[in-house]
Amino acid sequence: MSLVRQIMGLILYVLNTLVWFVPIFICGVLKLIPLPILQRLLSKLAKACASMWVAGNNVNQSCISPYKLQVSGADTLNTKDWYLVIANHQSWVDILVLQRVLHRKIPFLNFFLKKELLYVPFLGLAWWALDFPFMTRTSKSQIRKNPKLKGKDIETTRKACEKFKTMPVSIVNFVEGTRYTEEKHQRQNSPFKHLLKPKAGGIAFVMQAMGEQINKVVNVTIHYPDGVPTFMDFVAGKVGQINVQVELMPVSDKLVGDYTGDNEFRVQFQGELNRLWSEKDKCIDQLATPSK
Helix, strand or coil: CHHHHHHHHHHHHHHHHHHHHHHHHHHHHHCCCCCHHHHHHHHHHHHHHHHHHHHHHHHHHHHHCCCEEEEECCCCCCCCCCEEEEECCCCCHHHHHHHHHHCCCCCCEEECEEHHHHHCCCHHHHHHHCCCCEECCCCHHHHHHCHHHCCHHHHHHHHHHHHHHCCCCEEEEECCCCCCCHHHHHHHCCCCCCCCCCCHHHHHHHHHHHCCCCCEEEEEEEECCCCCCCHHHHHCCCCCEEEEEEEEEECCHHHCCCCCCCHHHHHHHHHHHHHHHHHHHHHHHHHHCCCC
């Protein structure tokens, strides 16, 4: 039965993606016409189509691979604000969970993506049409070889965020930078029980570029009581329950500043992020404790 669900679920995910890819891609191409009013209209239309794509995926999950979704804290969200969404990261399933939990509660989720993902069939072009920022991170070794590259990341982020200033948006950042595994946890010697060390750079650049616009931080904690699933496990209906804790936080002054040029602020920012991650670690412990 799980194999049948897996095949049917994959077919429906692919069909749903292809159906909505066409209008999203057409909107992206037409946005190349340099008329700001037309571009804003097409951006709204593309995001509306993407919202329908998410809705189709949610129906697929409910019918083919149902699971119990336990959510708390998502009642005060709305679609009129600019949000930064931060979450722990364990599986590709996290993205589907975020989309389901936050669908039509906040503006459509925009992810900062590695430039290489632009070449993913269909999805890469859809992400481009939806104005997802494609980033090329500058490593410390590259900066040592070419000091002129220092500050290039924040400038790239600022340019990517310019298009988000005309309509409400939700920017998603997986702060750990990669999916959690026991091997990575041990290699990092992470001080957290359930999490990898948070990487401050990405979220700091977003706050530095858009701190005046982002109204709230949506802090999401995801827990899989039956063990972290692969995408194929998820499609096959092998996930019984997913617990999600949503915390809506104000944008603290400790999160907005010159991360690249102010050493004191950088230390303060990293300390605040580590505090949030320590609280998230405790939250996972609570989610993992069966209710009596």
